[in-house]
Amino acid sequence: MNSQRPANTFRNAPQQPRPKAAHSSMQRLQKTGRWQRARRFIRERPMLERIYWFCVKAFLWLFFGSIGYVIVLKYVPVWVTPLVVSRWMDTFGTDESSHVYKKWRSYDEISKEAALAVVASEDQAFPTHWGFDFDEIQDAIKENQHRKRPRGASTISQQVAKNVFLWSGRSYIRKGLEVYFTALIELIWGKKRILEVYLNVAETGPMTFGVEAASQRYYGHSAASLTRNEAARMAAVLPNPRLFSIKNPSNYIQRRTRQIARQMRYLGGQKYIRNL
Incomplete structure (x- = not known):
């Protein structure tokens, strides 16, 4: 009885040469x-x-x-922004005052209640995201399919990039530049500086920019001593500070102020932004 195994003709068959990647080489030559x-x-x-x-x-x-x-x-105060210039030019030929209320204050000179209020109302994922809240963007895209007025999903970083470096308006070019500058400030400035600039350049009322100018104009004291309710009311008008008023809040603004104050408590208070 022959105990030898039959030869594996498939394994021992001569290997066929692989075809050369002539097609890809030709494409490279054409390019x-x-x-x-x-x-x-x-x-x-x-x-x-x-x-x-x-x-x-x-x-x-x-x-x-x-x-x-x-x-x-990153190191110099942002004294002028395109938005400030635009609002100032809008007063030409009108009865509105052309005086701009704006005072720069460092992050340490501003009540942390103000910082917490804008984070709670505008961008609760601010301490953790890298400039873009993709979950919020996806939710906004789904909701806007059924809404007459589109809901935005801009983070605080995106708003700073838009206000400090870009013009107002809607276009793909401006949106692309917004993405570029958002990535730059996230990389170069860091969270604390971004929030500091936002608190100083955000429009908080007619011809009023920054929480220090708004605090002195509407509350009669510095932003360093803002209370939680005052900070929440200031944050409540940010979506449209030319329509809503800090000094004479409507029922909607009062209701939104209470909602923001509750969110500030749910986030854990000032410790939520302590390690920016």
Whole structure:
């Protein structure tokens, strides 16, 4: 009886050579050829070449200039924003006062009740997200399919990026720049500086910007001594400070003030923002 195992003809069969990746190589050659033809096309037209290099240099200047500007504003108070200029220009030819109420205060000179109030009302995930609250964005997209007035999902970081660096309006270009500057300030400034700038540049009333100016104008004292209820009422008007009033709150603002004060307690008080 033959105890030898039959030979494995499949294993011992000669290996077929693998086909070369000719297709991918051809694609790379085609792309390289197109790029070389485009460069030759530009070089043969001096005016087009000058426009091309102008655009490249302008992009590099704007890119590195924006990074440098963000670094400077990490340490320097933000005295003027596009929103302040826009509101000031809106007063031309009207009966409104053109005086701008705005006073910069450092984060340590502002009551932490004010900081907690804006976080509780505007962006409760602020201490943990990286500039964008994707859960809130998804919820807003679903809700806006059935709402007449779209609900926003901007974080405090996004609002700071928009107010400090960009113009008002809705466009894909502005939204793309908002994403860019939001990522920059999250990376360079950090949470504490972002919140400090927000508390100083947010519109809090007609021609009024920042919690210090609003506190002195409507409460008669510094933002350092804001109470929880005062801070909550100030945060309650932030969605539309030109329509809602801190000094003469409507029933809606009073109800929203109580809701924000409850959220401040549920978050655990000032310790919620202690380690920004």
